[in-house]
Amino acid sequence: MNDTHPLGWLHQLVSWLLTPALLTLALACAIALAEAGLALGERLWGLRRLAARGDLSLIQRIARHRLERADLLARIPPMLGLMATIIPLGPGLAALGRGQPAELASAVTVAFDATVLGLIAGIAGLVIGKLRRRWYEELLEELDP
Secondary structure (H helix, E strand, O other): OOOOOOOHHHHHHHHHOHHHHHHHHHHHHHHHHHHHHHHHHHHHHHHHHHHHHOOHHHHHHHHHHHHHHHHHHHHHHHHHHHHHHHHHHHHHHHHHHOOOHHHHHHHHHHHHHHHHHHHHHHHHHHHHHHHHHHHHHHHHHHHOO
């Protein structure tokens, strides 16, 4: 892209977002892995402990908090993945126009990697959220007098 373009500042601003988006996607994948471990522990031991306490309002509060976390994990990483997919494609296509196909290939690789990271974290959040929702509904039905 020509640096004298009147909206060159906008392109520069958007380009700066790529690295934070990629770092956030990597963090989201780590969080998804941690959430999967927490959900496993929750299923194996945590729900039984909560049931033993018998405090419905506590269970509802914990369920709401954990489901909100899973829902955010299911929604935000795919959006960040899309953002990190689109950002490198502009410069990559511009490079192709300048006769630099290797630069486009590099941009497309980054774009696909970002998409995959966003989908991995999002799928994990969706699955964890669905499982937790079912577990807590069953637990609340069991304890509801």
